[in-house]
Each structure stands twice: as C-alpha cells, then as structure tokens.
Amino acid sequence: MSGWEFFTWWNVGVLALGSLIVFGLFLRQLPTLLSPRSRDPEAERAEEGARTSKGEDQI
C-alpha cells in the first residue's frame, strides 16, 4: 500500500468514525440545547471558572 493510499484510508476512517463519535456526543448533549433557558450569565461565568480551575473536561 502506497503512502497516498494509506493517507486516503486514514482520512476515510477519520471522517466516518469522527463524525459518528461527534454525533453521538451531540445526541447526549441535546437535552441541554433543548431545555428552556433560565440562566444568569454572571453565575454561569463563575461556574465556568470553577470548572476550568478544577480541570474538568468540557467536551
């Protein structure tokens, strides 16, 4: 298998698996997107700062 061919299959894999994984994660987070918003921007910023300082992954 040439380098070009390997690069092609690599990218096919990235595209197929990557899109499936991203879509799966999107489905898990869909309820957040659909829930009615009742938020306080200042409180959310503070919460975000706390999360970041704890090193929580926000993906």
Place this chain on the structure above:
Amino acid sequence: MVELAPVDWGIVSAYLLAMVGLGLYLARLGGDFEDFFLAGRVLTAPILIATLVSSYYGIDVLFGSSQLAFTDGVVSWFAYARPAYLFFLVAAFLVAKRLREEDFKSLPDILGRYYGAGARYAAAAASFAYSVPALSLYGFGIMGSVVLGWPPILSMAVFGGIALLYTVTGGFRAVVITDSIQFLVMCLILALAVPYALELIGGFDRMPELLPPEYFEEMGDLSLGLILVYASTNLVVLIEPAFYQRIFAARSTRAVRNALLIGILLWGAYDWVITVLGMAAKTAVIQGAIDPGVAADQSLMVIMLSVLPAGVLGFFVAGVLATEMSTLDSYCLVAGGNVAYDVYRPLVKPQASDAELIRMTRIGVLGSWGVGFLVALSFDQMLGLWVFLASILISTALVPVLLGLYVPRWRRPRAGLLASTLGLSSVIILNAALVGMGHYSEAEETYVLSIGVLDGFEIWQEHVMLVSVPISLLGFALGLFLDRGKA
C-alpha cells in the same frame, strides 16, 4: 439527470420532512433574542464541531475542490485547502479567547463597541453582503438540474425554501441541531463513497498508473505568488461572521478551542476524500468508465451517480442537500442578525424588545434569502462573486477587528470608521474597475486586467485585497493620527 429509485426518493423525502418538522418543533420553544440568535450560549464542543464543519463547507467546496482535483490532482488539497487549517489554528489559539472576553453578539457589534456607530454599520453592510446565500441557492439550482432534471429555479425555491423555513421558525437552535444531522450525513456519505469509487476504477493503484505524474505533485505548477494569493483569501477565517457567531454562542473558550482543533482533523479528512474522488473521476474518464465529456465541476456528482447503488444514492442526494442547507441556514441567520441587532436596534429603536429583535431578525433572514435568490438567478460567475464578497468582508473588518481586539489603546472612533469605510469603498471601486476595464477569463475563472505598458502584467480579482487591505490599514493609521490625544 438520473432516475432515482423509490427507496432513494423515500430517503430524500424523509430527510426534507425531518428538517421541516424540526424547525416547526423548535419554534415552539420560544425564548429571548439571545436564545433565538445564539441558542442561549450553551454550545459545547461536539455541537460546535458539527455546526462549524457543516456550515463552513458547502457545495462550493464539494464541487470546487473535486473540480481542482479532477483537473490538477493533489494540489487541490495541499495548495488550496491546507492553508485554511493554519488560519483555523490561529483562530483557535489567538482569536477565540479574546472574542469571548467581552459579551459580543456579532462581528459588527465588536466594531460598534470599539469605534462607534459608523464602523458598526460599515461592518454590518459587509457582513450582510458576505452572508447573502446566492452561492448556496445557485448550488441547489445546479444540483436539481443535474440530478433530478428540475428547472434550477424550482430546486432553488424548494430546497432553499425548506432551509429558510426552519431557520426563520427555529432560529439558531434549529440551525445548530439541523447542522449536526447534516454534518453526520455529509461526512458519512463521502466516507462511504470512496470504496465504491475505487472499486469502479479497479483500485487505488490505477490512479498513479493512469494519471499524469503532475497529479501527485503537492504544489503542482503553481508559483509561490499564486499560492500566497489563494492562501490570503483564507484570511476570511479570522473574521468569519458565522464563526464568530458560534464562538459567541459557545459555553466556554475551551469548548471553542477543542472544537476548532478537532474540526481541523475533520476538515482535512473531508478535503482529502473529495480530492481523491475528483482524481478517481478523472481516472474513470481515462478508462472510459464514465462520460468523457463530463464537466470538471460535475465530476464528483457524475462518479457518485455512476457507482452508488439504490438506497445509498438517496443518502448521497440527501448528503449534498445537507451540505448546502447547513451553509445556507447559518449565513441567512447571520444576515438577519445584522439587520436586527446591528442596524435596526442602534439606528431605529435602541429600546427594542427581544420580541421585536426576533421579528426583525426573521425579516432580515427573509430579505437576505430574497436577495440571494435574485443574485443567483442573475449571475453565472459564482466563484468570482464569492471572491468579491469575501474581499469586501476582509477589507472592511480585518484591520479594525484584529487591531481593536489586541491593542485597546487604538480603539479610537475615527481609526475604526476610516479603516472600515475606506476598506469597503476601495474594494468596491477596484472591483468595479476590474470588471469594467478587464475581462472574465474562462481558463482562470476570474476577472483579469492586462496592463499593456507593463509587458502584459495581469491583475486578477484575487489581487484586489492586496491593495484594499493596506488602504484599510492606512485609514486606521490616519484615524489614530486624527484622534491623537483623545482618551
């Protein structure tokens, strides 16, 4: 045109109905203007990846990149697509963090807050023009006529109308949810197409055997100057209004950075797969497996229609529609926001309620769609139009946005006003001169002006930015000088 099997029609119809249904369902959720225009600023990395990738890549990339691969080979990926990834990296590590430090809602909002109303209106005009969905609607027309045999105006009205419907009713929340579904469809169908295309030509090895060696030269026969000119059009990434909208709508800076880094991987894979499919189409032409008279920009479509079986073909058609709908909806909404938030609110009704802003955004979305529809019917040279609109945005906003973001003491009203208005007016004047005095080159697909006294030196439409951006910079410097000493 091809005969779609009933199962394919079923898949395409199900996809279209799902888009309409989602829009109508999401319209019931309600909310304030920030909900409608920024989905409540709750977007996480996966949602951002899906909406960024699908919005930025439309039919122009799908057919434009495959056209270049069909005629020139891997240079399509290395010289044309790859430079954009560098700008995405800059956006991920440098621009996103600064943009999120203040509570912006749109690109013109930045200029409005830093420099005042004049700069805001100039940026709103440039952003609206850039976001008019003429290219997307034109793409629907071509696709409908090639695949379905429909008159272009009917395809534009039907497919563009469906995207318009869910954008107007559901706002940004509908846009990002439909984008995520469209992202999956467009990525999966392209990945699935590769084995079918390679099977048609007898395997990957047929390409290096049958195509000229230049097809595998990374930079082809492009000069360094030309590569730089093409790369410079990617500057638009740094001030892309749809990108900015997503950065403002993100839950955190970290989510934006992760989304852009993973997005680069996906954009790269997407571009490479299109490149390989374009080269496979050329190989198939040489082998006589597909019509030798196929137009280069339709090569991807033709090879897909040749190799995909019933059932999969329906997903391909849905994938092409998804590719374009995800672009059209995003830019229509950006244009609507420009009308409501960047012009109507500051100019007509500063105390406008959220309900009024949402109504004006909807009117703006309808207006931008209508303008795009008329432009798509009136012009043929869509690539030239895109270069013109991108150069308008870059020349108007690049200098004042980036300098304003990074050098707070340079946020002087006349600096922003002169940079944006001189950039905007110079790019319009220069393009008008080029179109009026030059000619359209079919070979180069751009407007060209030959200067006889300079031994036939040619100025291309893509070169205009090399003049208009420095003019914008000079305007900024002049404004700083005029406003010197002011706090």
